[in-house]
Amino acid sequence: MAIYGAALTAEQRIAQGPSLRGDTKSLVGALLLAVAFSVNMQITERIDQVWTAGVAVPLGHTFAQLWWPTAVVFFGLTGALIVSNFNPIIAVLSATHPLAWSFFFLNMAEMVPLAWLFRAHFRRQNDISLPTFMLYVAVGDGLANLVQAVGLYGVVLKFELKQIVVLFLWQWGMAVIIGSLMGWAFYQAVRRSGIFG
Amino acid sequence: MGVGREYVWAIVSFVLIAAVATGLLYLGASGALPKGFGLFDMSKLGTRLAVVVILLGVTAILFAWYQGAARRATK
Secondary structure (H helix, E strand, O other), X not given: OOOOOOOOOHHHHHHHOOOOOOXXXXXXXXXXXXXXXXXXXXXXXXXXXXXXXXOOOHHHHHHHHHHHHHHHHHHHHHHHHHHHHHHHHHHHHHOOOOOHHHHHHHHHHHHHHHHHXXXXXXXXXXXXXXXXXXXXXXXXHHHHHHHHHHHHHHHHOOOOHHHHHHHHHHHHHHHHXXXXXXXXXXXXXXXXXOOOO | OHHHHHHHHHHHHHHHHHHHHHHHHHHHHXXXXXXOOOOOOOOXXXXXXXXXXXXXXXXXXXXXXXXXXXXXXXX
């Protein structure tokens, strides 16, 4: 492979290492992104609530893509577990939503597979293009949307198939078109700064 | 094969997580799970604002901590 004989990028070094890292730098870095993501969600959750009467979370899906890809690229599975589980703790502590317990797993439904996808990518490539980045985001958010569509809209709320499809496409479309571009810009900025390298 | 294994893990982990998520959604909707701890009411804007301010403070502390940890790791 092309990576031999050339200096490894930070992403490659991380992908070659253990998938679940427990060093202080990884734990604190992941927690930093988790808290920043949670600050973001405090605002978007409120707007989503007003906008959709709590039925959908289009901004939640969109802005999650700002933080999640960077978290899993630089902190792997450790980043996936910490970032996906921090914000639901606030939801459970505050008891503002009857379905708060499921938020842990709804977040992980995207972040854990996303961590494996980026890990697989950087184990054989030293760089990533925007279309590939968007493809991974599309797959990851598609998985979270699938759980939401089946579990929440199908099993719990018993929506009609047409309604489920519309909600799925709305959230997924915003996450892929807007969210992945924001996530790409953030990832590139973080990469250039070398802060998580 | 290392690369193939990552994709298998992605699929397996998703199936397991999705199953638990769907189960929790069903239990939550049927009222079998407690609503939460009720320590604060996030539907009040003032409470939400206070949480944001606290989290921003925590972010600043974690950023400083991360920089220190990163410096130590590179030494």
